[in-house]
Amino acid sequence: MNHPCYICGLGSCIPPRVMTNHDLEKLVDTSDEWITTRTGIKERHVLENGVNASDCGLNAARAALDEAGVRPEEVTHIFVATCTPDYLCPSTACVIAGKLGISSGSGRMGNVMCMDFNAACTGFVYGLELARNVIQTHPDAVILLVATEALSRRTNFSDRSICVLFGDAAGAVVLRSDPAGALWELRDVLCSSDGSLNELITIGGGSACQISEGSVVGPEWFISMQGMAVFKHAVRSMTDESLRVLERNGISLDELDLFIPHQANLRIIKAVGERLGIDENKVFANVQHYGNTSAATLPVAMEDARRSGALKPGMKVLLTSFGGGMTWGSALLA
Numbered sequence: 218m219n220h221p222c223y224i225c226g227l228g229s230c231i232p233p234r235v236m237t238n239h240d241l242e243k244l245v246d247t248s249d250e251w252i253t254t255r256t257g258i259k260e261r262h263v264l265e266n267g268v269n270a271s272d273c274g275l276n277a278a279r280a281a282l283d284e285a286g287v288r289p290e291e292v293t294h295i296f297v298a299t300c301t302p303d304y305l306c307p308s309t310a311c312v313i314a315g316k317l318g319i320s321s322g323s324g325r326m327g328n329v330m331c332m333d334f335n336a337a338c339t340g341f342v343y344g345l346e347l348a349r350n351v352i353q354t355h356p357d358a359v360i361l362l363v364a365t366e367a368l369s370r371r372t373n374f375s376d377r378s379i380c381v382l383f384g385d386a387a388g389a390v391v392l393r394s395d396p397a398g399a400l401w402e403l404r405d406v407l408c409s410s411d412g413s414l415n416e417l418i419t420i421g422g423g424s425a426c427q428i429s430e431g432s433v434v435g436p437e438w439f440i441s442m443q444g445m446a447v448f449k450h451a452v453r454s455m456t457d458e459s460l461r462v463l464e465r466n467g468i469s470l471d472e473l474d475l476f477i478p479h480q481a482n483l484r485i486i487k488a489v490g491e492r493l494g495i496d497e498n499k500v501f502a503n504v505q506h507y508g509n510t511s512a513a514t515l516p517v518a519m520e521d522a523r524r525s526g527a528l529k530p531g532m533k534v535l536l537t538s539f540g541g542g543m544t545w546g547s548a549l550l551a
């Protein structure tokens with residue numbers, strides 16, 4: 218990579234409405250004790266009716282742009298990582314651009330490229346890889362990467378095996394090659410997938426769901442998952458990918474200041490930390506408060522880690538994630 222890629226703004230948005238484990242006890246046959254011991258989750262946040270993934274993403278985007286000192290009209294690319302877009306068309310990126318007042322011709326390089334992509338929970342890491350490659354061909358690019366999810370819209374609140382796990386949130390970063398005001402340099406990214414495992418996590422509602430006016434929504438529209446198979450794959454893939462990215466950058470685990478894994482389940486987070494042999498004080502977790510917010514977990518965790526003082530600009534940070542597809546990946550910041 219000839220041109221460096223810097224993160225110069227970070228923001229998040231957490232919907233105010235909270236659903237605690239005790240709230241879920243009233244909806245399904247579950248208990249705070251079961252959820253806490255199996256997942257670590259105590260509460261999650263859900264969007265109000267009429268507030269969508271784009272609205273939550275917009276708030277996170279505004280916070281990231283403010284910190285970067287970037288005006289919306291300076292943005293050249295908007296990439297949105299989501300598996301719960303507002304619509305199949307238009308893209309959530311275009312909806313956010315519209316809400317930011319960005320229009321054709323307002324970008325520094327002329328038009329603004331907007332698109333969504335779906336790498337499920339690995340979306341933020343995939344987005345970092347996308348951004349640093351765009352910067353190689355467009356060194357003047359000012360990229361807004363948003364990860365936003367409205368998973369509650371595809372959660373069956375009568376399925377106890379699913380509804381306790383997920384929540385809604387958004388996070389965003391601004392990336393560019395200009396080091397002025399940089400928080401971290403994006404040193405490296407690795408992205409992987411195994412499409413033969415595509416049935417382990419599914420969310421319907423795409424064109425494979427054939428509908429006509431008045432069709433009844435069936436179970437295939439909601440999140441479904443083979444929990445234990447996903448658990449095992451998650452631990453293996455995040456551990457291996459993290460070691461690969463450290464090795465190819467000649468960085469030891471001891472040199473890392475902070476490890477931020479995908480926030481799906483505290484047991485998975487602990488298992489990855491233990492397998493890596495990393496000091497548990499360097500492993501960040503906030504899944505207790507939000508559940509799994511898919512692509513949004515990493516930027517939300519970065520922002521929470523920063524607010525808690527655990528994450529500071531310039532620290533060596535390893536991000537890692539896994540998700541439906543299956544997809545997985547790791548990114549190194551410094």
Ligand code: COA
Pocket residue numbers: 246247248251252255256338377378379381418442443444445447448451481482485509539540541
């Ligand atoms: N409350 C109470 N009981 C529940 C429950 C709930 N919310 N959900 C499931 N159960 C029951 C099951 O029905 C099962 O009962 P049975 O033994 O009578 O059939 C029992 O609890 C054990 O279920 P099991 O699936 O074996 O539990 P587990 O230890 O595997 O934990 C998960 C389940 C989902 C928490 C765990 O597999 C997991 O976290 N997997 C990974 C999920 C993930 O990260 N997904 C995101 C991908 S990005």
